[in-house]
Amino acid sequence: MASPRSAALSVLLILCxxxxxxxxTREQEPNDxxxxxxxxxxxxxxxxxxxxxxxxxxxxxxxxxxxxELIAAPAQFCRDFAFLDPSGNRMAFGNCMDNIDTxxxxxxxxxxYLIRVTQFDDAPRDFPLRPYSLHIGTNPAAVxxxxxxxxxxxxxxxGLDAAFVRQLDRLGNGNGVLDVxxxxxxxxxxxxxxxxxxxxxx
Numbered sequence: 001m002a003s004p005r006s007a008a009l010s011v012l013l014i015l016c017x018x019x020x021x022x023x024x025t026r027e028q029e030p031n032d033x034x035x036x037x038x039x040x041x042x043x044x045x046x047x048x049x050x051x052x053x054x055x056x057x058x059x060x061x062x063x064x065x066x067x068x069e070l071i072a073a074p075a076q077f078c079r080d081f082a083f084l085d086p087s088g089n090r091m092a093f094g095n096c097m098d099n100i101d102t103x104x105x106x107x108x109x110x111x112x113y114l115i116r117v118t119q120f121d122d123a124p125r126d127f128p129l130r131p132y133s134l135h136i137g138t139n140p141a142a143v144x145x146x147x148x149x150x151x152x153x154x155x156x157x158x159g160l161d162a163a164f165v166r167q168l169d170r171l172g173n174g175n176g177v178l179d180v181x182x183x184x185x186x187x188x189x190x191x192x193x194x195x196x197x198x199x200x201x202x
Contacts, residue, residue, distance in 0.1 A: 049129035086111035
């Protein structure tokens with residue numbers, strides 16, 4: 001039977017994002033609503049064109065606990081993009097007015113999530129198609145945590161960055177020994193710890 005420490009570390013490992021081989025997924029029209037959304041995967045870069053009379057949707061299946069990072073490439077126009085839950089409710093929003101090009105979201109439940117891309121800044125009768133791309137990736141903080149959890153599960157910390165391990169310990173109890181409490185403190189500091197309905201340790 002697994003020890004409480006191993007069980008807690010296993011749960012932390014599950015909370016870290018799963019990485020898959022990346023590819024560029026181009027929009028497939030019509031993709032103007034949730035029902036016709038172009039399918040994409042974690043790790044993909046999605047790409048298409050949009051104008052003020054067009055809305056592009058992409059659908060991506062995500063597991064609960066995934067630490068999503070959605071990054072929009074620089075564009076020569078003002079494009080807006082939103083991340084929606086399976087019911088179509090907006091969870092995060094990025095636009096050029098506020099210089100938001102990266103969204104970070106902790107996925108609360110396994111399901112089919114949506115990315116919506118729109119554009120509003122052209123003149124009413126000037127509707128050129130403008131190119132855009134967004135990368136569906138993993139929060140780098142979660143990747144660092146993934147490495148630490150795997151090392152702890154394997155009982156070998158030799159391959160970890162010593163400065164990062166010290167940072168984890170300082171955020172935790174500062175006793176010079178890396179433990180689950182240190183990881184929990186780090187997750188909270190990075191916004192990675194799901195509270196209320198997530199995993200808790202005594």
